[in-house]
Amino acid sequence: MLRYVLTLMAFLTLTPAQAAEVREVSTQTGLKFWLVEEHSIPMISIEVSFEGGHRLDPPELAGRAMLFTSTLEEGAGPYDAAGFARAAGQLAARYSFESGREAIGISAAMLADKAEASVALLRLALAEPRFAPESVDLVRGQILALQRQRQTNADAIAGERFNALRFGDHPYGRDPHGTPETLARLDSAALKAAHARYFHRGNVLISVVGAVDATRAAALVETLLGWLPPGSPPERPMINPAFDGQVVVVDFEAPQSTILFGHAGILRNDPDYIPAYVMNYILGGGGFVSRLTEEVREKRGLAYGVYSYLNPLQAAGLYMGGVATANERAGETIGLIRAEWQRMAEQGVGAEELSAAKRYLTGAWALQFDSNAKIADFLIGAQRAGLGRDYITTRNALIEAVSAADIARVAKRLLRPGQLSFVVVGKPKL
Amino acid sequence: MGASMLKFLIPLLLLPGLAMAGPKVSEFWLKNGMQAVVIEDHRAPVVTHMVWYRVGGADEPPGQSGIAHLFEHMMFKGTKTVPPGQFSKIVASNGGQDNAFTSRDYTAYYQRIAADRLALVMELEADRMRNLIIDDQNFITERAVVLEERSQRVDNHPSAQFNEQLMAALWSGSAYAIPVIGWRPEIEAMTIDNARDFYDRYYAPDNAILVVAGDVNPAVVQALAERYYGPIPPSGKHPAHWVRPNAKVESVMLRHADKRVRQPGWRRMWTAPSYRTGKPGQAEAMEIAAWILGGGPEARLSQALVHEQKIALGANAWFNGVQRGDTEFGISVTPAPGIKPEQLAKAVEAEMARLHRDGPTTEELERAKTVLIAEMIYGSDSQVTMANIYGSALATGLTLRDVQEWPTRLRAVDAAAVKAAIGLLGARRSVTGWLSGEEG
Numbered sequence: 001m002l003r004y005v006l007t008l009m010a011f012l013t014l015t016p017a018q019a020a021e022v023r024e025v026s027t028q029t030g031l032k033f034w035l036v037e038e039h040s041i042p043m044i045s046i047e048v049s050f051e052g053g054h055r056l057d058p059p060e061l062a063g064r065a066m067l068f069t070s071t072l073e074e075g076a077g078p079y080d081a082a083g084f085a086r087a088a089g090q091l092a093a094r095y096s097f098e099s100g101r102e103a104i105g106i107s108a109a110m111l112a113d114k115a116e117a118s119v120a121l122l123r124l125a126l127a128e129p130r131f132a133p134e135s136v137d138l139v140r141g142q143i144l145a146l147q148r149q150r151q152t153n154a155d156a157i158a159g160e161r162f163n164a165l166r167f168g169d170h171p172y173g174r175d176p177h178g179t180p181e182t183l184a185r186l187d188s189a190a191l192k193a194a195h196a197r198y199f200h201r202g203n204v205l206i207s208v209v210g211a212v213d214a215t216r217a218a219a220l221v222e223t224l225l226g227w228l229p230p231g232s233p234p235e236r237p238m239i240n241p242a243f244d245g246q247v248v249v250v251d252f253e254a255p256q257s258t259i260l261f262g263h264a265g266i267l268r269n270d271p272d273y274i275p276a277y278v279m280n281y282i283l284g285g286g287g288f289v290s291r292l293t294e295e296v297r298e299k300r301g302l303a304y305g306v307y308s309y310l311n312p313l314q315a316a317g318l319y320m321g322g323v324a325t326a327n328e329r330a331g332e333t334i335g336l337i338r339a340e341w342q343r344m345a346e347q348g349v350g351a352e353e354l355s356a357a358k359r360y361l362t363g364a365w366a367l368q369f370d371s372n373a374k375i376a377d378f379l380i381g382a383q384r385a386g387l388g389r390d391y392i393t394t395r396n397a398l399i400e401a402v403s404a405a406d407i408a409r410v411a412k413r414l415l416r417p418g419q420l421s422f423v424v425v426g427k428p429k430l
Numbered sequence: 431m432g433a434s435m436l437k438f439l440i441p442l443l444l445l446p447g448l449a450m451a452g453p454k455v456s457e458f459w460l461k462n463g464m465q466a467v468v469i470e471d472h473r474a475p476v477v478t479h480m481v482w483y484r485v486g487g488a489d490e491p492p493g494q495s496g497i498a499h500l501f502e503h504m505m506f507k508g509t510k511t512v513p514p515g516q517f518s519k520i521v522a523s524n525g526g527q528d529n530a531f532t533s534r535d536y537t538a539y540y541q542r543i544a545a546d547r548l549a550l551v552m553e554l555e556a557d558r559m560r561n562l563i564i565d566d567q568n569f570i571t572e573r574a575v576v577l578e579e580r581s582q583r584v585d586n587h588p589s590a591q592f593n594e595q596l597m598a599a600l601w602s603g604s605a606y607a608i609p610v611i612g613w614r615p616e617i618e619a620m621t622i623d624n625a626r627d628f629y630d631r632y633y634a635p636d637n638a639i640l641v642v643a644g645d646v647n648p649a650v651v652q653a654l655a656e657r658y659y660g661p662i663p664p665s666g667k668h669p670a671h672w673v674r675p676n677a678k679v680e681s682v683m684l685r686h687a688d689k690r691v692r693q694p695g696w697r698r699m700w701t702a703p704s705y706r707t708g709k710p711g712q713a714e715a716m717e718i719a720a721w722i723l724g725g726g727p728e729a730r731l732s733q734a735l736v737h738e739q740k741i742a743l744g745a746n747a748w749f750n751g752v753q754r755g756d757t758e759f760g761i762s763v764t765p766a767p768g769i770k771p772e773q774l775a776k777a778v779e780a781e782m783a784r785l786h787r788d789g790p791t792t793e794e795l796e797r798a799k800t801v802l803i804a805e806m807i808y809g810s811d812s813q814v815t816m817a818n819i820y821g822s823a824l825a826t827g828l829t830l831r832d833v834q835e836w837p838t839r840l841r842a843v844d845a846a847a848v849k850a851a852i853g854l855l856g857a858r859r860s861v862t863g864w865l866s867g868e869e870g
Contacts, residue, residue, distance in 0.1 A: 040473055041811055074727075082737070085728035089797040092804030109808055138736065142743045145764055148693035154586050253690055254586040256578065288506070288518040288528075298515055301574030304582050324582045356523040363525010367542050370474040370644075371812040 022379065022389040025214050027222040033206035034379045034389065035217050038372055042112040044210030045376040046119070048126075048225065049384070051203040052234035053104045054176040055314070059169065061185060063178015067139055068191050068198060069099035074135035077124035081135060084125065093118035095125070101176055102314050104198055105380075109373065112211040119220045126199065127227045131188045140183050147177050154258035154324075154425040161250055162260045162423045166241035172313065200231025207379035209372040239316050240264070247334065247422040247430060257330040257426030258322075261337065263419040265319035268312040268385045274398045275406040276310060276414055281357050282407075283344050284308025284321055289356070291344070295336050296323060302333050319414060330428030338417050345415035348408035362396040452810050455820070456648045457830055460655060462664045463636030467820050467830060468651045469643035471813045477644035478817045479551045480540040481559070482825040484639070485632040487534040487612075488605035488673050488755070494624050496612015499532040500576050501628050505539065506530075507568040509561040514568055517554060524550060532610055534673075535754045536825035542814065545645040549654050556658040559633055569622045577618070580611045588688040589695060592865045599682050600699050600861040604675040606755060634665035639824045643817035672827075673755030675701055675859075682861045685771075687868050694765055694866040696774045700858045702759040705751040706827045712854070713751035714840045715847035716759055720749035721798045722790050722848065723781065724761060730781050731761065739777060741769045754826040759855055771864040786852040789845035803837045 023035045054065040073095065074081040088095060094109040106126065110118035150156035160175050167173030178186075204225065208217045243263040252258075266276060277285075284292035284307050296306040308321035325333045349357075369375050369392065382391050424430075454470040490497050508514035521528045526543030528551075541551040584590040594609050601607040611617075640659065642651050705713040724731045724747025731745035744764040750757055763774050790798070809815040823833050 038473060041807065043807055043811060045811075082728040082733060085726055086793075086797065089726070089728070089801050092800045092807075094808065111804060111807065138743070141766065142764075145693050145743045151692045152588060152690045254581070256581040256586050258582075258586065286522065288515070289522045294515075297575055298571070301571040302578070304575055304579035324586070325578060326581065356519065360522040360525055363544060364522075364527055365525075366474060366476055366544065367525075367527060370471075370476050370814075373811060 022392065023214060024389060025218050027218045027226065029222060029226050031201070031204070031206065031221055031225055031228070033208055033217070033221050034383060035207075035214055036209045036375055036379070037211075037213060038209060039211045041372070042211050043372065044110050044112055044115055044208065044212050045372040046108045046110075046220070046224070047207045047376040047380050048106040049205040049380045050104045050199055051102065051205070051314075051384070052198065053099055054101050054174075055171045055236075056197055056234055057171065059174060060182060061190070062174045062182040063143065063176065064186050064190065064194055065104060065198065066099040066143060066176050066178065067136070067183065067186050068194055069097045069104050070143065071131055071135055071139045071191065072097050072125045072129045074139060075130035075132050077128045079124065080130075080132075084121070087121055091118050091121065093121065095122055097125075099176065101172060107373070107377075115212065115216075115220055116223070119224045123224050123227070126224070129195075131191045133188050136186070136188050136191065140186070143177055143183060144180060147179075150177070154252055154254055154256075157250055157252060158258050158260040158322075158423050158425045161248065161425070162262070165248065165421070165423070166243070166318075167239060167316075168242070170239045170315070172239065172241075172316065196229055196231075199228060201228045202231030202233045204228060205380050205383045207376045207383070209376040209379070236315050241316050241318060243416075243419040243421045245419045245421055247424060249428060249430075250423065250425045251427065252425045254426050255326060256324045257327050257424045257428040258324045259330065259334070259422060259424050260320065260322050261420055261422045262311070262318050262320035263416050263421060265310050265317035266312065266414065267317045270317070272410045272413065273310075273312070275402045275410045278354070278357055278361065278399060278402045279344065279349065279407045279410055279414075280308055280310055280319075281361060282349050282353055283340065286357065286360065289360070291340050292321070292323075292337065295340055296325075296333060300336075302326075302329055302336075306337075327427045328429045330424055330426065331430040334422060334424075334430070338420060341415055341417040341420055345411050345417060348411050349404055351404060354402070354404050354407065358399055358402065361399045365396055452806070453643075453816060455830060455834070458648075458652050458655075460635065460660050462660065462662060464638050464640060464655070464659050465824060466640035466642070466652070466655055467824065468646060468648040469641070469813065469816050469820060470646060470648070471643060471816070472645050475545045475645045476542065476813070477545040477548050477642060477646055478540060478542050478813050479548060479555070480538055480641040480817050480821055481555050482536050482538040482639040482641060482821045483632060484536060484637050484825055485669070486532060486536045487608060487610040489632065489669065490605075490608065491624075493616060494620065495608040496576065496610070496617045497620060497624050497628050498537055499610055499612065500573060500617065500620060501625055502530050502532045502537050502539075503572040503576060504564060504569065504625055504629075505558055505562060507565065507572065508563050509557050510563060511557060511561070512554065514565070517558070520554065521551065526551065534606055534610055536822065538821060538825070540817070548642070548646065548651070549658070552654050552658040556662060559635065559638070559659075560662055562629060562633075564622060564626050564629065566622055569625060573617065573620055576611070577614070580614060580617065584609070584611060585614070588686075588691050589865060592684075592686050592863060595686070596684060596697070596699065596861050596863045599684055600701065600758065600859065601675055602677040604677065604755070605673045606675065631665075631667055631669060634667070635659055635662045636664035636666070637669070639821060641817045641821040641824075643813040675756055677859055679857065679859050682859075683864075684861065685864045685866075687866050689868040691865060691867045694864065695762065696765060696771050696862070696864055697760060697762040698775070698778065698860060698862045699758045699760040700855045700860040701756045702749065702855065702858065704753040704755065704757040704826070705832065706754055707756050708751075711839060711843060711847055712851065714836075715843045715851040716749045717751055717802065717840070718790075718795070718798045718843050719785070719848050719851040720747040720759060721802060722794050723747040723785065725798070725801070730785060731763070731778065734781050735763060735774070735777050741766055741773055741777060752822050752826050752828070771862075775862065782852055782855075786849055786856075789849045795843075795845060795848070799841055799843070802840060806837060
């Protein structure tokens with residue numbers, strides 16, 4: 001018989017080895033960071049996130065955060081762009097600078113025996129970026145090229161149209177890449193003037209994971225960020241995104257329709273977040289084992305990928321999903337998704353479905369923590385969401401506590417098939 | 431642990447002089463010909479379990495492009511004891527994640543799961559190695575899914591479609607000319623008998639490599655492998671495996687204008703020796719040459735085309751030496767507005783000629799080695815990365831020793847070897863592609 005079906009299996013008690021060891025450490029000037037020591041590989045991951053980013057940019061200067069972030073490594077302190085890259089290469093240090101809708105993120109990986117030099121170099125990019133005019137021009141040109149490439153990418157078109165419809169004049173409704181007009185207004189002086197707006201002590205989140213103890217880590221973080229001026233957390237006016245249940249088509253030449261859909265969701269700190277998360281796993285978050293995949297892909301071969309997810313932004317909560325399907329079958333696919341939304345809203349989940357979902361979510365939890373870089377990234381998210389340092393160990397009990405009745409209640413609260421709004425990029429037959 | 435097992439368990443201690451810590455790696459073989467490698471990583475109680483079959487897009491019969499990848503989909507559709515779709519559900523309900531991928535040279539199936547579930551995933555994987563049920567309706571559905579996947583990955587995107595054409599031109603006449611996903615008409619014409627023949631021919635333990643990475647004991651892994659994979663008989667078919675490109679040495683230019691394209695792109699690719707097909711040190715030198723030319727913003731092409739001449743917004747070079755046949759050496763340039771492909775070609779050729787003539791500086795060479803070797807240290811942070819490094823190496827005909835000695839061999843590359851690598855490209859087939867909007 002199928003020994004491995006294991007329906008009688010108790011929930012898995014797997015917890016990551018690092019679970020007990022997330023420490024909060026303060027530097028000499030009071031910068032706080034979260035630390036996990038892991039000495040078996042001689043490397044250190046440092047993640048820094050500055051909250052705000054694109055959300056702080058006025059409409060006429062859209063793209064400023066991206067231009068700013070992408071120009072940081074194009075010359076800093078005594079180095080021009082090539083000199084900075086050479087110096088990083090000699091240390092084998094890896095830095096990346098990302099600007100998203102809500103934050104500017106810096107990731108650094110360094111060899112443990114080169115940490116002081118690696119951090120000192122990174123400090124220059126953050127504290128003393130040159131923003132030389134020719135560098136700003138170059139990066140502006142690169143962002144414009146990226147914008148042009150995105151104009152032939154159905155996913156990018158769908159995303160930008162969806163956000164514009166939902167958020168209108170709010171920063172979430174604007175493309176973080178900016179436009180040729182807004183980017184043309186941004187010069188070296190404008191970027192320098194924005195520096196203190198993006199980087200200060202009021203909006204910074206820091207994590208350190210790797211072969212380093214607390215004392216040394218504190219010294220590294222102090223070197224990296226001790227120069228930050230004081231500041232207050234950036235304003236975060238809430239917004240209610242607009243959903244009308246309509247299907248909006250963007251004409252695009254492709255064999256498939258690329259579809260984004262969604263309606264209002266919840267924020268990360270909502271008391272129903274965990275049951276909603278479990279519900280979504282069953283509905284469309286669980287990859288091969290989700291209801292959407294079963295109906296759209298497994299049974300009918302309509303798509304390669306179909307998914308749904310909770311999307312809690314800082315100023316609004318969304319419940320979203322996506323699928324790509326042949327143009328001739330777009331209407332059919334949309335109908336199936338609406339039907340699954342309705343079914344979950346009306347009927348909730350079964351006992352076996354719920355049990356399997358909990359076994360996956362609790363068991364797979366540890367898979368997220370099998371590399372220093374992933375742990376460091378997680379710790380930033382945990383700080384941002386106000387989760388405790390012990391969340392890694394307490395989270396599974398929260399999942400385990402979810403009942404079918406909880407999900408039924410949350411399904412009725414959250415799922416609004418009539419408000420499920422679609423953006424379809426392609427030449428759909430609806 | 432019996433004495434008979436001991437002689438098959440060969441721990442490879444780290445060679446002295448490799449100035450890096452790394453995971454402990456060992457290998458063994460089963461009597462039925464299955465090769466196995468174990469990579470220890472005890473930081474988290476998690477295991478990555480992979481089976482790599484030495485079959486990929488390059489093994490497909492003429493007219494059946496895409497069968498290897500379509501078959502990968504079929505492996506999830508049920509055996510005599512596990513109903514269709516249940517494989518992934520069983521893994522998920524045990525807290526694991528699973529997936530698979532197909533390349534030109536191999537097809538790999540993997541699960542990531544709690545270390546104490548290793549026996550479960552071995553049993554499941556061993557079951558579908560020989561007991562798969564290939565059902566008509568499931569085949570038709572998966573063929574439809576693969577056509578949607580092709581649309582999503584390729585046919586929706588002018589640049590992806592163009593790249594398919596470039597590869598077909600570069601490898602013309604060889605098994606690498608066809609896309610792994612398959613040409614659309616051939617996917618549509620695929621039959622269930624194609625799938626059954628493919629399974630029968632290629633899915634056997636003597637054509638497979640087991641890779642287990644994570645919180646495991648090698649002796650325990652071997653015992654489990656003997657138990658679950660050991661009883662599967664070898665097929666003895668040993669299908670022909672090596673890819674020999676045979677197209678004329680010439681430079682081919684392809685231009686395509688597509689009205690959807692707003693940002694033109696230029697690329698040039700050459701056939702190049704891989705780690706397996708090259709002379710000792712050749713692929714290592716190619717790897718360093720690619721990094722010096724186009725590994726980052728401070729590299730030669732960026733400095734010349736982007737900063738000095740301002741004819742490009744970005745330029746990079748790449749070389750992936752892990753391939754059972756020859757491989758590609760590639761350069762890609764994003765042009766500044768209004769720049770013509772002839773200008774880009776001239777500038778790229780000038781930089782390559784300069785590197786060929788003068789070689790790299792000492793500083794460049796040292797920095798290249800520092801960065802590339804550090805990739806192994808950063809890679810060892812992730813058991814999935816380590817499993818993929820070893821799996822892909824073994825599946826393309828390399829050995830454990832090749833992987834372990836790679837840092838030493840890379841360090842041995844000198845300026846002369848880098849010059850020779852560039853010179854060698856000049857005697858190889860190349861294809862240049864220019865993709866633009868309608869105005870050309």
